[in-house]
Amino acid sequence: MDITELREHLCGQYPDLCPLFSIEFGDGVLLVTSDRLHAAARDLKDLGFDRLGMVTAVDFGEEFELVYRLQSREMRAGIFVKTRVPRDEPRIDSVNDLWAAANWQEREVYDMFGIVFDGHPDLRRILLTDDWVGYPLRKDYENPTIIRRPDYL
């Protein structure tokens, strides 16, 4: 299966999301709602995306955007799966049962953004100390030890 076939297949699978699916620079982008993320991830894994490259999140104020990058060795293609979760209740299904690589990466996202991954076997802080207060990569994170850099550009 090459990238064009993949695109047709995904458009058939997700007709409501098809306009959002674009292929740019060889990497596809698939936007899904947060409740369909796990199903979409399972579909993509069955299609041959056997590596989970990256899990990360971006703070967009009212919501967090979760970004998963999957890679297929057979198709030599990468695809981004993006979803949004609300800031006041950041929860999402873990994909740890599909790719073991999600284990540490989701722990890191939890550590930095406080997004809870349901079904994760061992969800606790990974980079910061266990008693750390707050989630540093949120845009509204405040810590009295931070010294702001003077704005010289």
Next chain:
Amino acid sequence: MIEPQDTPTDQAAPALPDLDCAPDVVMPEVIYEGDNTIVNIGPSHPSTHGVCRVIVELDGEIVRHAEPVIGHLHRGIEKMAENRTYLQVVPLTDRLDYVGSMYANWAYCRAVERLAGIRVPERAEYIRVIVCELQRIASHMMAIGPAGADTGATSAFMYTFWQRELVVDLFESLCGARLTYNYVRPGGVSFDLPDGWIEKCREFVAQHPAAMLEIDRFLFGNVIFRARTKGIGVLDADDAVSWGASGPVARGSGVDWDLRRDDPYSVYPRFDFSIPVGDNGDVYDRTRVRLWEAIESCRIIGQALDGLAEFEPGTIKADGMPRLLAPRPGDAYDHIESARGSLGVYLVSDGSVRPYRMKVRSPAFCNLALLPLVSEGYTLSDLVVILGSLDPVFGEVDR
């Protein structure tokens, strides 16, 4: 007092089996539940190759579970990048993977170039390939040498470190720094090659494969090293793919995946090189893959130096680069094959002069996550060797 067993004396004792045929007996595995010892290693321990703490659950000498505790070098580079301009982030990326600074420079610059739509001159691309392959050699020397030191052969470290010093000298004459280069910039590289550098580089490339073959003979042929590393820390290919392992850790297990060939970037498609792949997925194969990669890097550097002559000296920066980059709102991801695996940088821009979010997809982080899996069932002394073979650099693991 143990009573002697009641053996009938009138029967002849059974003959012992021949040594050639192994007795068909499986030794029962003895597990003492709840009687395990917890040993803490680190965070400052010479064999953890950095500031890693490993909490090991031992049954006698056998590792039942090894849990790495990371984050002792977490400096918040991703947060700092949100308050720097695009150019000011480049020195921060040097400190990510401090054994191979050029990679993080390059991965970050590629993401910026993709985000801002910058075309890099071909001469700069050739120079980037040359310095990054030199960096791969320098970085692998820091993985092969300690593998010898971990198994008791410190002299191998001396030999590999000498090769690393030669590369560092080349870099020093190129950009003035021994370790944190800040050389690859968005749109090109910071300086052109100085006079006589190409000849020095050719001298290095000419002598390096012979030095590597010497190490191949006296380290990888050494009976103690083979006994300590063959069949130790075995990682099978499915686990390597599922856990997101990349680089020599995955290739040592037979996963034939290298971004330079399989997702080609820059000018790599123009070069002729091969990707060494191991079979067994043990420490020996992972380390030996690194050695052969260093030799292949020499081939790439030689071809790149030949190709460099076609381009006019001085064209090393993209035309019309503004002093302050303010890319379109959007996101971009790019990855390169670093010495440790696929190193990716994900950038989100909101249209201002600073990145809205920078995420570094670190190969060492994903490779280190394998430690509990690959060290289970081996002895405590093997744990040190296994951790070294995963080649973690904690600047990159913790960021």
Next chain:
Amino acid sequence: MAGVDDLAKALESTPGGGIILTSIDAIADWARGYSLWMMPMGTACCAMELIAASFSKFDFDRHGSIPRPDPRHTDVMVVAGTITHKMAPAVKRLWAQMPDPKWCIAMGNCAVSGGIFYYDTYSVVRGVDEFLPVDIYIAGCPPRPESLQDAILRLREKVRAESISPSRVRAVEGVLPLPGDPLRGETADAAPEGSDV
């Protein structure tokens, strides 16, 4: 150290004991200065230069500076690299495990002041001197091995001016006497109870 302190005190109170003390100092400082074994507290990039310093090209063994991983064998802690809040307790504990007399070298900008990680970060200790007494600072990001070589040689000068007598140690120029020391011009009772500095 208690035995050495008692010896020094007894010698100072004996008439003519000062001459013997000076001779002992000369021998002790000669021995200490030429065998400054390092505790390599390498955490980040500077650790690479620390390794380079003791390997093929620079070879610090010739200065008598051998890196020893066990803090109980060492005289000088070289803090090379960024110290984070998560790492600082471990550094403090290793420093406490080193036997007296001990010295500390802060190698690189991160260990000096936080360096490039001074601003905007939430997890970095801004300089190792926030919790350790530092003798020599080396600037650079990272410093070259030659800088570390220079630091070892300067530390040797400092060591050779010291004495086994606690009161003489603090008489070295530029070193502030500790609380409770007669040179500080206050009575011994003024020292806070339980002060271990």
